[in-house]
Amino acid sequence: MGERLLEREAARGIVGIHGEACHSLGRAALLLDRLDEARSLGDRALTYARSHRGFAADALHLLGDIATHPAQFEAERGESHYREALTLAEPGAMRPLVAHCHLGLGKLYRRTGKGEQAQEHLTIATTMYREMDMTYWLGKAVEEMDELHSQVD
Numbered sequence: 666m667g668e669r670l671l672e673r674e675a676a677r678g679i680v681g682i683h684g685e686a687c688h689s690l691g692r693a694a695l696l697l698d699r700l701d702e703a704r705s706l707g708d709r710a711l712t713y714a715r716s717h718r719g720f721a722a723d724a725l726h727l728l729g730d731i732a733t734h735p736a737q738f739e740a741e742r743g744e745s746h747y748r749e750a751l752t753l754a755e756p757g758a759m760r761p762l763v764a765h766c767h768l769g770l771g772k773l774y775r776r777t778g779k780g781e782q783a784q785e786h787l788t789i790a791t792t793m794y795r796e797m798d799m800t801y802w803l804g805k806a807v808e809e810m811d812e813l814h815s816q817v818d
């Protein structure tokens with residue numbers, strides 16, 4: 666029985682490695698605006714990671730970022746991915762990822778004219794980034810908040 670457990674854990678590690686590699690490559694493709702490639706890699710990362718809550722949450726966040734990219738903005742798909750990522754990340758206390766999902770939702774709602782929802786998510790992201798001393802991301806969240814307030818004024 667111990668060998669079987671060891672084999673399962675080894676297989677999970679391999680799956681995790683493949684999922685993380687696809688996620689990292691997908692994130693790089695997104696930064697290079699290679700959206701089709703990024704989506705394909707994000708989908709593969711999610712397929713590899715379905716049994717691993719953390720990897721799946723990361724893959725869903727990536728897919729949310731791809732769906733909300735300005736070149737092919739898909740609000741419903743992005744919202745769905747971010748919310749699913751939040752559902753997986755919150756119970757696992759994955760605070761940075763939770764904050765990133767709130768930032769993504771805040772940006773999405775700002776772009777779709779849902780100011781109250783944008784404000785709520787951006788406030789959560791800002792608070793979390795400040796608590797975690799994530800100054801780079803805090804700056805990004807503050808920029809989004811400023812954009813939101815300039816739209817309202």
